[in-house]
Amino acid sequence: MSGAPLIEVKDLGVRLNTSRGPAQAVRGVNFALRRGETLGLVGESGCGKSVTALALMGLLPESAVISGSIRFDGAELVGLPDAAYCKLRGNRISMIFQEPMTALNPMHTIGHQVAEPLLRHAGISAAEARQEAIALLDRVGLPDAAKRVDAYPHQFSGGQRQRITIAMALACQPDVLIADEPTTALDVTIQGQILDLIAGLVEERGMSMILISHDLGVIAENVNRMMVMYGGTVVESGATDAVFTRMGHPYTQGLFRARPRLGARKGTRLKTIAGTVPELADLPAGCTFADRCAIVEARCRAALPAVVDVGAAHGVRCIRTDVSMAAGGSIA
Amino acid sequence: MSVFFLRRILTLVATLFAASLIIFLVLDALPGNAAQMLMGADASPDAVRALTVKLGLDQPLTVRYLLWIKGMAVGDLGNSYVYGTPVAGLIAERLVLTIPLAIMSMLITVVLALAAGIYTAANHNKLGDVGVMSLTQVGIALPNFWFAILLILLFSVKLQLLSAGGFAGWDDGIWPGIRSLLLPSISLAVVQAAILARVTRSAVLEVLREDFVRTARAKGLGKREVLWRHVLRNAMIPVMTVMGLQFANLLAGTIVIENVFYLPGLGRLIFQSIANRDLIVVRNCVMLLAAMVVTVNFVVDILYAFIDPRIKVSNL
Amino acid sequence: MSAPLTASAATSAIAPGARPVTGFWRRALRHRSFVLGAVLSLIVLGAALLSLVWTPWSATDIDIASKLRPPSAAHWLGTDVLGRDIVSLLLVGARSTILVGVIAVGIGLSFGVCLGLVAAARKGWTEELIMRMSDFTFAFPAVLSAIMLAAVAGPGMVTSITAIGIFQIPTFVRVTRGSANAIWAREFVLAARAAGKGSFRITIEHVLPNILSILIVQATIQFALAILAEAALSYLGLGTQPPQPSWGRMLNDAQTLLFQSPMLAVYPGAAIAIAVLGLNLLGDGLRDLLDPRLARER
Numbered sequence: 001m002s003g004a005p006l007i008e009v010k011d012l013g014v015r016l017n018t019s020r021g022p023a024q025a026v027r028g029v030n031f032a033l034r035r036g037e038t039l040g041l042v043g044e045s046g047c048g049k050s051v052t053a054l055a056l057m058g059l060l061p062e063s064a065v066i067s068g069s070i071r072f073d074g075a076e077l078v079g080l081p082d083a084a085y086c087k088l089r090g091n092r093i094s095m096i097f098q099e100p101m102t103a104l105n106p107m108h109t110i111g112h113q114v115a116e117p118l119l120r121h122a123g124i125s126a127a128e129a130r131q132e133a134i135a136l137l138d139r140v141g142l143p144d145a146a147k148r149v150d151a152y153p154h155q156f157s158g159g160q161r162q163r164i165t166i167a168m169a170l171a172c173q174p175d176v177l178i179a180d181e182p183t184t185a186l187d188v189t190i191q192g193q194i195l196d197l198i199a200g201l202v203e204e205r206g207m208s209m210i211l212i213s214h215d216l217g218v219i220a221e222n223v224n225r226m227m228v229m230y231g232g233t234v235v236e237s238g239a240t241d242a243v244f245t246r247m248g249h250p251y252t253q254g255l256f257r258a259r260p261r262l263g264a265r266k267g268t269r270l271k272t273i274a275g276t277v278p279e280l281a282d283l284p285a286g287c288t289f290a291d292r293c294a295i296v297e298a299r300c301r302a303a304l305p306a307v308v309d310v311g312a313a314h315g316v317r318c319i320r321t322d323v324s325m326a327a328g329g330s331i332a
Numbered sequence: 333m334s335v336f337f338l339r340r341i342l343t344l345v346a347t348l349f350a351a352s353l354i355i356f357l358v359l360d361a362l363p364g365n366a367a368q369m370l371m372g373a374d375a376s377p378d379a380v381r382a383l384t385v386k387l388g389l390d391q392p393l394t395v396r397y398l399l400w401i402k403g404m405a406v407g408d409l410g411n412s413y414v415y416g417t418p419v420a421g422l423i424a425e426r427l428v429l430t431i432p433l434a435i436m437s438m439l440i441t442v443v444l445a446l447a448a449g450i451y452t453a454a455n456h457n458k459l460g461d462v463g464v465m466s467l468t469q470v471g472i473a474l475p476n477f478w479f480a481i482l483l484i485l486l487f488s489v490k491l492q493l494l495s496a497g498g499f500a501g502w503d504d505g506i507w508p509g510i511r512s513l514l515l516p517s518i519s520l521a522v523v524q525a526a527i528l529a530r531v532t533r534s535a536v537l538e539v540l541r542e543d544f545v546r547t548a549r550a551k552g553l554g555k556r557e558v559l560w561r562h563v564l565r566n567a568m569i570p571v572m573t574v575m576g577l578q579f580a581n582l583l584a585g586t587i588v589i590e591n592v593f594y595l596p597g598l599g600r601l602i603f604q605s606i607a608n609r610d611l612i613v614v615r616n617c618v619m620l621l622a623a624m625v626v627t628v629n630f631v632v633d634i635l636y637a638f639i640d641p642r643i644k645v646s647n648l
Numbered sequence: 649m650s651a652p653l654t655a656s657a658a659t660s661a662i663a664p665g666a667r668p669v670t671g672f673w674r675r676a677l678r679h680r681s682f683v684l685g686a687v688l689s690l691i692v693l694g695a696a697l698l699s700l701v702w703t704p705w706s707a708t709d710i711d712i713a714s715k716l717r718p719p720s721a722a723h724w725l726g727t728d729v730l731g732r733d734i735v736s737l738l739l740v741g742a743r744s745t746i747l748v749g750v751i752a753v754g755i756g757l758s759f760g761v762c763l764g765l766v767a768a769a770r771k772g773w774t775e776e777l778i779m780r781m782s783d784f785t786f787a788f789p790a791v792l793s794a795i796m797l798a799a800v801a802g803p804g805m806v807t808s809i810t811a812i813g814i815f816q817i818p819t820f821v822r823v824t825r826g827s828a829n830a831i832w833a834r835e836f837v838l839a840a841r842a843a844g845k846g847s848f849r850i851t852i853e854h855v856l857p858n859i860l861s862i863l864i865v866q867a868t869i870q871f872a873l874a875i876l877a878e879a880a881l882s883y884l885g886l887g888t889q890p891p892q893p894s895w896g897r898m899l900n901d902a903q904t905l906l907f908q909s910p911m912l913a914v915y916p917g918a919a920i921a922i923a924v925l926g927l928n929l930l931g932d933g934l935r936d937l938l939d940p941r942l943a944r945e946r
Contacts, residue, residue, distance in 0.1 A: 059549055082554065090552035097550075102543035106642055107565045117551040152641040168551065350784055358796050473872070473925035475879050475896075478917030481903055485910050496906070577786065584789035588880050592903070603884070606799045614799045618792060625787045 004074065005032035006175060006208055007056070011068035014051050014060065014232075024283060025051045026232045028304070029068075035175065038202065038209045040223035040240065042216060042255070046277050048232040049212045053178050056210070057095055058085040073175070091121040094169035096198075098181040100161035104153035110137070110164050111149035117171045136167040140197060159190035163197070170201060177202065180212045195222060216259050220244060225313075228252045231278050231288025233304065238314030248308075248316030250324050251289045287318070295323050336637060344630045351622045352404075356397050359615045369609040370413055387413060404619075414610045422601060422613060423620060429499055430597035433513050433520075433586055434579075440521035441528060441582075442575065448525070449532025449571075454559060456537060465533070471526025476585050480519035480592040487515060497594035516593045520585045524578050531574045535567040542566070568639055576632035580625040675937060682933025688926025692919075696742040705733035707740040708891045716909050725915055728898070729905060734912070738919055741895040744888050745923065748809050749874040753867055755813030756874075760820020761863065765855065767821065768828035769847040779825070782818035790815035790877040791884070798886045808887035812877045816870050823866045827859040861938040868931035872924045879920045895920050 014026040026048040033039050041049045054060050056070060058077060070077040072088065089095075094117075097103045104113060114136055115129035124132070130149070137145035140163040153161060162182065169177060179198060183191035199222055202209045211223050219226050220240060227237040228249065236249040247253045254273040275292035284290055286301035293300070300319060307315040310325065318324060360366070367383040368375070384390050388399075403409055409419035448468065452461040488496035494515055500508035539545065540563055548558045587599030594600075598617055605613035637643045676682050699707075704724070711731035719726045725734035763782070767775040794811035801807055831837060831854065840850050881887035882896025890897060895916040902912035 057550060059546060086552045086554050088552070089550055095550040097543060097547060099543050103547045105544040105548065105562050105566070107640065108562075116548075116553070120552050154642045165547065168547070347784060347787070351787060355796065359800060469928065470921070470925060473921045473928060475876055475883075475917060475920050475924075477880060477883050478899060478913075478920060481899065481906070481913045481917065485906060485913065489906055489910060580787060580789050584791040587791055587795070588884060591884060602795055606795065611799060614795070618796055621792060622787050629787075 006035045006037075006073060007031075007033040008071040009056075009069070010071075012052065012055060012070060013067040014048075014055050015065040015067075016051070016061070017063040024232055026055065029229075029234050031227060031234070031237065033176070033208050033210065035208055036206050037225065038211065038223040040219035040226035041210060041212045041229060042214065042219045042226060043229035044214060044255075044277050047229040049229050050180055051232075052229070053095065053180050053210065053212055056178060057089060057093060058082070059089075059095075087121070090117040090169075090174075091172045092174050093176045093178065094172070094174040095178040095180065096162075096165050096169050096182045099185050100158050100165055101185065103165050104161055106153055109150045109152055110156070113153075114164065114168045114171060117168065121172045132171070133167070136171055137164065140164070140167045140170075140201075141193075142167070158186055159194065162186060162190075162194055166194075166198065166201070170205070173205060174207060176208045176210065178210045178212070181214070182211075183218070184214070198222075216256060228255065231283055233288055233317060234307075235289065235317045236315065238311065242311055242314045246311065246314070246325065248310045248314070248321050248325050249289075249318050250293050250295060250320075253324065254292075295320050336643070337634070340630060340633050344626065347626050348623055351626065352401065352619055353397070355615055355619050355622065356400065359611055359618070360393070360396065366413065366609070366611045369611070400615075409616045410612050412605075412610055412613050414605075414608045414613075419613055419616050423598065423616060426596065426598045426601045428502065429513075429595055430586055430590070430599065432509070433517055433590075433595070433597060434582055436510070436513055437517035437520035437524070437582060437585075438575075438579070440517055441524045441578070444521060444525035445528030445532055446571075448529035450536060450559070450564070452529070452533045453536035453540065454555075456540075461533075465530070468526040468529050471523055472530075474523055474526075476519055476523045477588045477592050479522060480516065480589055483515045483519050484592075497592075499595050499597075513595075516589045516595060519592075520582060520589050524582060524585075528571070528574060528578060532567065532571050535570045536563055539563045539566045565639060569636060572632050572635060572639075576629045579628040583621050583624060672937065676933070679933050679937060681929040682937060685926050685929025685931070685933050688922050689930050692742050692923045692926060693746065695739050696746045699736075699739035699743050703733075703736040703739050705736045707732060707736040707893050716905070716912075726909070726911070728901060728912060732893075734915055737893045737898060738895070738915060740893045741898060741916065741919065742923075744805075744882075744892060744894040745875055745878060745920075748805065748812065748878040748888070749871050751809050752812035752816060752874045752878070753871050755809070756816020756820050756870060757863070757867055759813075760817045761824045763817070764821045764824025765828055765851050767825045768832055768855070769851050775825070778821060782821040785814065785818040788815070791880060791886075794881050794886045803886040803889065805888050805892070808878055808881040811881070812874050815877065816874065819870060820863075820866065823862060824859065827862045828855050831855045831858045861934075865931050865935045865938065868927055868934060872927035872931070875920065875923050875927070 009029055009031050012026060012029040013024065016023050016025045029048075029052055031039065041052065043049050051060070055064075055066055056077070058080065060066065066078050068078065072093070077085070077088075104110070111130060111133045114133040115126070118124060118129040118132055119126065122129070122132075134146050134149050137149060142148065142160060142163050148155075153164070156164065166182075177198075182198060183194050186194060195218065198209070198211075201207070209223070211219065213219055223240055225238065226240045226243055227234045228243070228251065229235065230251045236243060236247070236252045243252065244256075247256060251273070258272055273292055278284065278288060278291065284301060286303055287293070287296075287305050290296045290300045297320065305317050305319045307317050308319070308321050310316050310321055316324075367380050367387060367389055371380055371383060388396065391399075400410070407420055409423070411417060412419055412422060415422070448464050452464045455461045484496045487494045495512065498512060500512040502509045536559075540559075545558055545562060548562045549555075553561070586597060587602060589595075590597040590599035591603065598621070602614060602617045605611075605617070709732070711727075713731065714723075714727055715729050715731040717723050717727040717731075723733050723735070725738070727733055728737065760782075763778050767778040790808075790812045793814055794808055797807045797811055828851075832850075837850055837854055840854055845853070878887055878894075879896035879899075882894040883900045885897075885900065888894035888897060898916040899913060902909070902916070905912055
């Protein structure tokens with residue numbers, strides 16, 4: 001966990017062309033990720049988590065305009081030609097997606113699909129790649145991997161398919177794994193198994209991981225550090241423990257209160273955050289959370305608040321931390 | 333797999349029977365006796381009756397239908413009312429032209445359409461896409477026989493590169509024959525290709541939006557590799573369906589185009605037979621064309637199973 | 649021909665009341681292919697209507713003395729081999745084209761929509777039977793049916809109208825059934841059934857009004873196909889018979905004179921292409937305007 005960061009993102013901004021006109025999907029995102037470190041991205045859908053991940057992968061639509069800097073192992077990724085990016089993707093940076101049912105090509109065998117990154121990057125023969133694919137499928141816990149390597153995706157369950165996409169992402173021993181809501185589409189009973197598998201593999205191979213989720217529980221259990229995103233900006237970031245004990249941003253607090261809890265007294269109403277997520281196409285000038293915030297002031301709407309350090313490497317993008325942190329010191 | 337085949341084959345046989353029944357009913361059972369038609373309205377009743385017996389038209393409808401079916405099974409289609417020669421021979425003579433013509437135009441169609449469809453999808457909303465799509469819009473609006481006439485105007489009348497019609501046959505080798513079928517097959521293909529290109533484009537665009545395309549990109553495959561290895565095979569299912577349907581139009585088109593270029597193919601034979609009131613030839617030609625259409629669509633159905641692994645298990 | 653292209657129009661249906669009537673014309677006038685299509689279609693329609701009251705010359709009178717004249721002030725596009733004025737022939741030809749198209753599409757529309765509605769309302773073996781039959785009819789392109797009919801009944805306008813009409817039925821069956829099925833699955837139909845309405849009343853009161861715009865789009869495109877088929881049949885001599893002028897027939901006449909008067913083969917073909925292009929663009933435009941959800945990837 002020492003030395004230069006593996007990934008260093010500075011003032012990342014992404015402008016997307018949507019059907020409702022151009023939208024600033026992400027702005028002012030800064031973070032660094034060291035080798036072996038795990039980072040969680042949490043927030044409601046449409047907050048810019050996935051766009052940030054796709055920007056790292058260089059997989060945003062061609063019409064997207066990216067500003068700022070993304071450095072990977074010292075090299076700048078923003079503006080990198082696609083051919084050079086292809087040498088990184090699936091090789092040094094891999095990604096697992098949300099929908100295992102549609103993430104696999106229905107026309108190719110799973111063995112072929114797992115072997116594909118190996119053939120692309122590792123420069124080994126087809127026979128070797130096939131053996132390696134079987135070993136990978138075995139490692140991710142696919143039963144009868146050697147026998148089922150020539151089967152097609154439709155012959156597997158959702159959980160099994162997610163195991164296959166994990167095998168695919170890990171094939172080339174990447175330095176960084178980006179997991180975008182890897183369990184959201186799965187049965188609750190399977191979710192834990194898949195998360196344990198991912199955590200085990202990250203540990204075993206010393207990979208860095210960026211885990212994206214809307215589920216605070218998943219984030220709490222699986223990452224060292226976390227970033228809370230809202231309206232395309234990071235509203236709070238810090239060590240997972242620190243953020244959970246001393247929540248600084250009213251949105252983080254709201255997100256925490258809105259989480260369903262086991263053992264809650266019967267009849268307890270689930271707290272919700274009033275209002276709705278702002279449309280990225282018409283974001284307010286000031287704090288993106290202003291319209292839903294309980295302690296909003298006039299100056300919140302004037303300009304995007306700067307990040308305030310509230311602890312060691314714990315930053316909050318809020319000008320009212322004095323109030324929010326005094327009131328929310330013991331929210332849990 | 334075998335159940336899949338069995339079902340398809342049963343459907344094929346049933347469809348062929350239905351087609352034969354309809355063709356027979358329309359051509360042989362509607363009012364108007366073939367013998368009377370052949371001899372004209374002022375022929376003597378005795379002569380008409382004699383011809384009726386000679387042609388076997390005095391037998392009951394069901395017997396004649398069953399005889400026809402039986403004949404088709406053994407390859408004996410009866411004799412032409414007009415020439416007295418076997419219909420099977422007449423048709424075979426013409427197929428050496430019509431089948432190469434159909435194959436050539438299908439090939440040109442597929443090559444043009446896939447090239448244009450893939451190119452436009454890969455360059456979605458760019459200048460090339462808009463340009464080619466406007467061309468296909470015009471292509472769809474062209475009557476194929478008019479396009480054929482324009483080709484004749486350009487290549488035969490103006491440039492004098494190719495003959496305006498006629499068929500060189502296959503006796504002097506393959507090239508003269510292909511040369512004389514070049515303009516006909518192009519004029520048939522261009523219009524069909526315009527339609528198929530649009531289908532291909534939207535099929536490819538549809539697949540490009542699928543999640544597994546992003547997965548493949550995340551593995552480090554370039555856009556081109558993803559297109560060839562992952563997208564095309566998935567996009568082929570709708571494209572092949574349309575190709576199968578187009579084959580019917582293509583055969584109908586050969587009838588028209590053979591008339592434009594004065595080619596002695598099946599289409600011309602049908603026309604001469606209508607003029608000659610040679611109903612037995614018309615009946616067998618129409619049956620052959622319908623059978624070809626039905627069979628091609630059957631083959632397309634079977635090909636699905638080879639392309640799409642999901643069909644073997646699920647479609648039972 | 650473009651059935652598979654357009655059949656997809658059936659997959660989604662328009663919500664009741666969601667039909668964007670307000671501002672339709674404002675949006676329509678800004679839609680490029682709709683405007684171009686409408687202008688081209690109106691030109692053809694105008695030509696046909698004009699020919700009812702006025703043509704520069706008679707379209708049927710033969711004047712051998714002035715045959716194959718080049719374009720002039722008297723004959724704007726010249727004359728054909730029988731000395732007939734090309735402009736007049738084109739105007740009257742528009743009439744035959746539209747007449748055959750309207751009747752043939754009418755046949756296809758009325759039979760096809762009825763069968764499609766029945767298939768959607770009845771389900772089960774009725775639906776299976778209707779769909780099998782319409783699949784089967786696809787195996788007989790208009791030219792093939794026209795040949796069979798011409799063989800027994802002789803060639804002519806009635807033959808070609810019947811053949812084209814039959815050829816149109818299966819497309820309308822498919823589109824109607826597809827979109828009607830989507831309506832049958834909707835809540836307001838369920839509510840109507842719960843209220844005790846029979847399937848006939850539901851079909852008339854709920855299903856038909858909701859698939860109307862899809863049918864209008866389809867009919868426009870089928871009209872274009874009918875024009876192409878009519879032209880081919882007249883060209884082959886199976887359709888409209890002389891002396892009644894038709895564009896297809898004019899092309900057939902012109903082909904024998906390709907070396908002498910090549911332009912004679914250009915005008916009627918261009919007329920057909922303009923009519924078909926206009927209707928296709930109009931259909932595409934209507935599709936975008938009537939159901940924005942289908943407009944995305946066009």
